[in-house]
Amino acid sequence: QKEVEQNSGPLSVPEGAIASLNCTYSDRGSQSFFWYRQYSGKSPELIMSIYSNGDKEDGRFTAQLNKASQYVSLLIRDSQPSDSATYLCAVNKEGNFNKFYFGSGTKLNVKP
Amino acid sequence: GAVVSQHPSWVICKSGTSVKIECRSLDFQATTMFWYRQFPKQSLMLMATSNEGSKATYEQGVEKDKFLINHASLTLSTLTVTSAHPEDSSFYICSATLLVTGELFFGEGSRLTVL
Numbered sequence: 001q002k003e004v005e006q007n008s009g010p011l012s013v014p015e016g017a018i019a020s021l022n023c024t025y026s027d028r029g030s031q032s033f034f035w036y037r038q039y040s041g042k043s044p045e046l047i048m049s050i051y052s053n054g055d056k057e058d059g060r061f062t063a064q065l066n067k068a069s070q071y072v073s074l075l076i077r078d079s080q081p082s083d084s085a086t087y088l089c090a091v092n093k094e095g096n097f098n099k100f101y102f103g104s105g106t107k108l109n110v111k112p
Numbered sequence: 113g114a115v116v117s118q119h120p121s122w123v124i125c126k127s128g129t130s131v132k133i134e135c136r137s138l139d140f141q142a143t144t145m146f147w148y149r150q151f152p153k154q155s156l157m158l159m160a161t162s163n164e165g166s167k168a169t170y171e172q173g174v175e176k177d178k179f180l181i182n183h184a185s186l187t188l189s190t191l192t193v194t195s196a197h198p199e200d201s202s203f204y205i206c207s208a209t210l211l212v213t214g215e216l217f218f219g220e221g222s223r224l225t226v227l
Contacts (some may be wrong), residue, residue, distance in 0.1 A: 032214045034216065036218075040221075041203075042221065043157055043203075043218040043219060043221040044218050045218070046113055046216070046217060046218075049213065049214075057161065064118055092214055092216075096211075098142045098161060098177050100146075100216055102155065102156050104155040105155060
């Protein structure tokens with residue numbers, strides 16, 4: 001079983017819609033959760049981090065964490081074509097900043 | 113967010129030569145840096161964890177004699193691809209953790225093409 005699982009997609013949404021990206025993780029000891037955006041040919045860029053259960057909003061992005069279900073999601077409101085990228089979910093275990101586990105990423109296509 | 117810088121952004125070299133890639137944390141100190149490799153349309157693959165002042169820890173299957181890592185200061189780690197071959201052509205990305213937040217920040221990446 002992989003540490004972090006994501007649907008590879010592609011997920012296609014029309015411009016202006018809400019894009020919902022999901023991620024599950026296997027280790028209940030995971031404490032920190034991150035979402036990265038990676039454009040084709042570029043390196044990953046951190047867009048959200050979340051550490052406690054519930055929602056965290058930043059602009060058009062909302063990260064949701066449910067530790068009981070071992071589930072973390074990213075919602076992108078008012079999706080724009082510029083949001084088209086691969087979104088990577090990453091988790092980190094308590095006290096171990098030397099180990100990050102990445103999902104394989106979900107490719108998002110926002111159609112104009 | 114914190115800034116991690118890599119240099120060069122892209123490099124082309126002949127087979128058999130060595131290439132050095134630098135990774136710097138510009139506004140924070142990083143006792144640990146990570147080196148990843150990514151082939152086209154594939155996932156990030158962790159190659160090694162670079163520790164300041166000590167030997168790097170390599171992932172299984174990564175040749176430590178081929179991919180030399182030096183982390184001589186709290187802001188600089190280098191990856192040297194020795195005797196490069198065409199199959200080493202890839203996108204190499206470094207990253208470092210900002211300890212106050214536990215967030216991992218990536219450099220811009222270095223695209224290596226070996227002819």
